[in-house]
Amino acid sequence: MTNDWKSYNPLLLPAIKDLHEITVYEKNNGYQALRKILKDQETWSPNNVIGEVKAANIRGRGGAGFNAGLKWSFMPEPDGKPRYLACNGDESEPGTFKDRKIFEFNPHLFIEGSIIAAYAMQINVIYVYIRGEYRPFLKKLQKAIDQAYENGYLGKKVLGTDFSVEMYTHMGAGAYICGEESSLMESLEGKRGYPRVKPPFPAQRGLWGRPTTINNIETLANVPLVMNNGADWYLEIGPDTHPGPVLYGISGHVNRPGVYEYPAGMDIMTLINDVAGGVRGGKKLKALIPGGSSTPPLRADMLEGVSMDSDSLREAGSMMGTAGMVVLDEDTDMVDLIWRISHFYSHESCGQCTPCRDGTGWLEKTLRKIKDGNGELRDLDLLLAICHRMEGRTICALADAAAWPVRYSIDRFRDEFEKKCRKTVYAVA
Amino acid sequence: MSDTNTFDATDLAEIERLTAKYPEKQAAVLPVLWYAQDKFGHTDPSVQKLVADTLNIPEAHIYGVVTFYTQFYEKPMGRHVLDVCTCLSCQVCGGYDILQYLEEKLEIKAGETTPDGEFSIQSVECLGACGYAPMLQVTNDKFVNHLTHKKIDKLIEALKAGKKPEFESNRMPQHENGSE
Numbered sequence: 278m279t280n281d282w283k284s285y286n287p288l289l290l291p292a293i294k295d296l297h298e299i300t301v302y303e304k305n306n307g308y309q310a311l312r313k314i315l316k317d318q319e320t321w322s323p324n325n326v327i328g329e330v331k332a333a334n335i336r337g338r339g340g341a342g343f344n345a346g347l348k349w350s351f352m353p354e355p356d357g358k359p360r361y362l363a364c365n366g367d368e369s370e371p372g373t374f375k376d377r378k379i380f381e382f383n384p385h386l387f388i389e390g391s392i393i394a395a396y397a398m399q400i401n402v403i404y405v406y407i408r409g410e411y412r413p414f415l416k417k418l419q420k421a422i423d424q425a426y427e428n429g430y431l432g433k434k435v436l437g438t439d440f441s442v443e444m445y446t447h448m449g450a451g452a453y454i455c456g457e458e459s460s461l462m463e464s465l466e467g468k469r470g471y472p473r474v475k476p477p478f479p480a481q482r483g484l485w486g487r488p489t490t491i492n493n494i495e496t497l498a499n500v501p502l503v504m505n506n507g508a509d510w511y512l513e514i515g516p517d518t519h520p521g522p523v524l525y526g527i528s529g530h531v532n533r534p535g536v537y538e539y540p541a542g543m544d545i546m547t548l549i550n551d552v553a554g555g556v557r558g559g560k561k562l563k564a565l566i567p568g569g570s571s572t573p574p575l576r577a578d579m580l581e582g583v584s585m586d587s588d589s590l591r592e593a594g595s596m597m598g599t600a601g602m603v604v605l606d607e608d609t610d611m612v613d614l615i616w617r618i619s620h621f622y623s624h625e626s627c628g629q630c631t632p633c634r635d636g637t638g639w640l641e642k643t644l645r646k647i648k649d650g651n652g653e654l655r656d657l658d659l660l661l662a663i664c665h666r667m668e669g670r671t672i673c674a675l676a677d678a679a680a681w682p683v684r685y686s687i688d689r690f691r692d693e694f695e696k697k698c699r700k701t702v703y704a705v706a
Numbered sequence: 707m708s709d710t711n712t713f714d715a716t717d718l719a720e721i722e723r724l725t726a727k728y729p730e731k732q733a734a735v736l737p738v739l740w741y742a743q744d745k746f747g748h749t750d751p752s753v754q755k756l757v758a759d760t761l762n763i764p765e766a767h768i769y770g771v772v773t774f775y776t777q778f779y780e781k782p783m784g785r786h787v788l789d790v791c792t793c794l795s796c797q798v799c800g801g802y803d804i805l806q807y808l809e810e811k812l813e814i815k816a817g818e819t820t821p822d823g824e825f826s827i828q829s830v831e832c833l834g835a836c837g838y839a840p841m842l843q844v845t846n847d848k849f850v851n852h853l854t855h856k857k858i859d860k861l862i863e864a865l866k867a868g869k870k871p872e873f874e875s876n877r878m879p880q881h882e883n884g885s886e
Binding site (some may be wrong): 287290292359368369370371372373374377378381382408409410411412413445447448449450451452453464465466467468469470485526527528529530533534535536537538552553566570601603605609613614617618621624625627 | 727728729730732733734735736737739740767770771774775776777778792793794795797798799831832833834835836837838839843846847848849873875876878879880881
């Protein structure tokens, strides 16, 4: 990426006052993509809309980075019975705080994207799942949904056409795991959020046994951009393999933390130093967690020339995740930090699979022992062995998400871990 | 509020409306539990039984749901529940200092309630306000960001006076210094 980020004008969250009001949104080209599609359904048949979105290669912004249009194309042919779109606004990955910006500042962009998604997959019911902690933001979204109903974008016969769609909000009640798509469906069905075994995938058997697609909020907010301007235009933004705008949530030890919108593939050091104002207090950078707590931390010396897109981050030894970047300065105690992350996963494990339920607990206990100065060097081997027995051995990816930060931190910050295990160096309290 | 809990006609109409959003009644368990918690302040076993009876769903199922999700209170809590985030970004930005300050100020530990029943403190997992750390959430509702000792003093005063915090909007830094 060159310096053109400075002249970049946000597309998902533009600086327009009161954009959350439907009148303002409409004045700024709002709901035009939906109008265009519904007015000319011959050109924009459901399959053609899916084709366009697929061509734009919107990579899922919830963490997996899967082509959204391709996901849509997995939905079977309609059989006259209900099918569902579930919008994932659970946003519980530590370090992530982007979707709430869409709810607060540009909810109609997301609503329009969801309606287009529903049309493309011939779905008539949309559920928006929002974490319970986001109640104040849910209220803002609900207001926008009510406005969209009033203006005829939602409900029976959208804009006078034969297409009808309902949109309901559903509030979680405090469970990280409900951001996992099958757990989200369990929670929507009124149960404990236990992830389901896949296959069958949601497109085959989802909510109430019917075909269902689950998309992240930010992913859906990208859809009107694509439909207004075309896939070719969209592909011009950011790197070829990971196009489009991205909401970067930058937190931790920086001078100007917050959510920023720039093209995907921004240079990491530019984001830290120029965009977010550098490490606070003039301190040195120690490490970065690039995309939420489950993405392996990178040492400062590993960040040279690395950019925020799936390929570059994979090469560097981490992942894009949710683009929730946690910046850590030289004073950060990595053992303490990783213990707290393990504590999180231990608390949030749903308890369904033994490797995860017990593994996350043992990671937490062993790390606490080390952090408290009671560790021995062999505990590091024990930690790695526990990781090995968790990864890939459970129904969902929570076990992997818990193991990776531990495994990679021991690898990349081994000195610090060893120091705490040597009693001669680390005074025991 | 430990006397017998009941739903009146208004409540039942609202529950009917919540249930209508879904093809199956069971899906309304979370929204109805939220509704009950708003009304009674908690979802203790007596409230769980009421919800179970109202929706005609086994009490065991309701109990399972309440105990799975952290935001449902299994027992009565203080009038104001202060959920201090101590996870990741909040941890490295002083979340534990804030928690300790609150504990000392209110003379209780995380997980406890003040003897007068005014305040409960909890140490919680990521609340999704990482850029505005350290922060806390007041009784499953408003976020109070960028906490300092002074801001906590003010918050406690306000809550004691019955004044709830306002919604804090965090604009994008990109828009603050930009040309717009």
